[in-house]
Amino acid sequence: MNELENLVIQVRRDILRMVNNVKSGHPGGSLGCTEFFVVLFFKIMKRNEKFEMNGKNEDLFFLSNGHISPVYYSTLARAGYFPVKELNTFRKINSRLQGHPTTHEGLPGIRIASGSLGQGMSVAIGAAITKKLNKDDSIVYTLHGDGELQEGQNWEAIMFASANKIDNIICTIDYNQKQIDGDIKDVLDLGDLKIKFSSFGWIVFEIKNGNNVKEIEDIILKAKNESGNGKPIVIIMNTTMGNGVDYMMGTHKWHGVAPNDEELRIALDQNPETLIDY
């Protein structure tokens, strides 16, 4: 098994143990995006060793759908931003690992609070404009939930980005087609996302299997090659919620529900320890 696959399994274990530990949190979307986070942070992004809020001359990442904080925190810890043992404090009193990500507690790696949905793309566009003004040719990456696109602010941002040629941003949509109340098509159908983004003037890529590390890496690299061409870039990433835990896959039931101890045991058996548990 290669290093990336080991990381994916270990991040899954972290997610499951974190949410089980406090009997709350969002495992479904976190597991669905585990491969994306690992690839982005360990294969794609140009990152400075020391965290600085200003993020000059390095790639930036903004998580707009902040509820999948478990996968974000685990990835940041495994990437060295803070000690992995701190994952044990997730959602607990006096922790830097709040239920939803925040800069307020000074956790390295986080540059904006998110949780109230639909705000991340605007923030990322702002950071991308500043990079241009600073003659910094790094890339700004984001992740958004698909249900989150129901928030109108996204469409203000999507319209703005193409009109203003924000071509140093690569947004990824976690297209698992599910939200809290059920299937997106039943709650509020998004229609054809590819056509919507392209008609707004974006370059659109698709990852057919967003739980395949090789495909994720290939498509992000292709997207990166298209940056700087006067258009913003979006990747529609088809994922399976709860990926890697058989009983969590393909249902929205585990969006915001933590596994109990027995369910955790089964889930961890399916993902044997690769690195060291926190």
Add this chain to the structure above:
Amino acid sequence: MNEFSNTGNKDTRSGFGVALLELGRTNPNVVALCADLTGSLKMNEFKNEFPERFIQVGIAEANMMGIAAGMTIGEKIPFTGTFANFSTGRVYDQIRQSIAYSNKNVKICASHAGITLGEDGATHQILEDIGLMKMLPGMTVINTCDYNQTKAATIEISKYNGPVYLRFGRPKVPNFTDENQNFEIGKGIKLIEGSDVTIVATGHLVWESISAAKDLLSRGINAEVINIHTIKPLDKDIILKSINKTNSLVSCEEHNILGGLGESISRLIVQNNKLCPMEFVGVNDSFGESGTPEQLMNKYKLNSENIIDKCLKVISRKKLI
């Protein structure tokens, strides 16, 4: 009694516009964002001289607040410009999460505040914005009284690191503070020394308070007038010292009396055992309406006549304590 002369009526928003242009020339990190109200906010000169640092976001205030928050990452200092209503109520959650909670160095600059926006009516006249903004942890809230003070405040907030709400207005009003004033965030200014009653005013009501004090003096009453441009953090010392002397206070603001400056002062008084009669000049829990600024200020009693009445009232109430 200190004399204040009006050097000519000017709109406070023009003070903002002039200062923004000056900041463009002196601080390369200052950027400006506007939501389709460039002329109203007096941002045209900045836009023309620094097009690469001016972001036109269109009619999309939520996106503007998010972009401003993001632009701080990399050390830019964004000044957002739109009407007060669209700077606060419309985008409260964006400010709350992406700016205040995230502690981003964004300057939210709001024109057409209060009832003096005039003829457009209540959809555009926000009288709750001070309250909304002062409730956000870490937010500095400033409401300037004239052109010169708005200009000075705009320059000063660029040097302060943290989110700021700067509130100013549309109509041409007396310009009477010092052209070269030293603006200190959080520091009240004693304009007139007095011993009988304290008038604490902010924004357009400061000039009305000066007029009221002159009238009161002719009746033998010495009113102390304090200009509170920074509502949060509030200059507690200047207010407490004054009521130690006068034992009575009238707060004056172009804002709902719920959630405004007066409410902050009443809390200060109670917390410090300085119980004294207090009256509130402000809009009494209502929306505004169409009319000229002057008509509206009179209808809603945001004028020197009402300040005088309220001063007489607190002075008479002193005798009951």
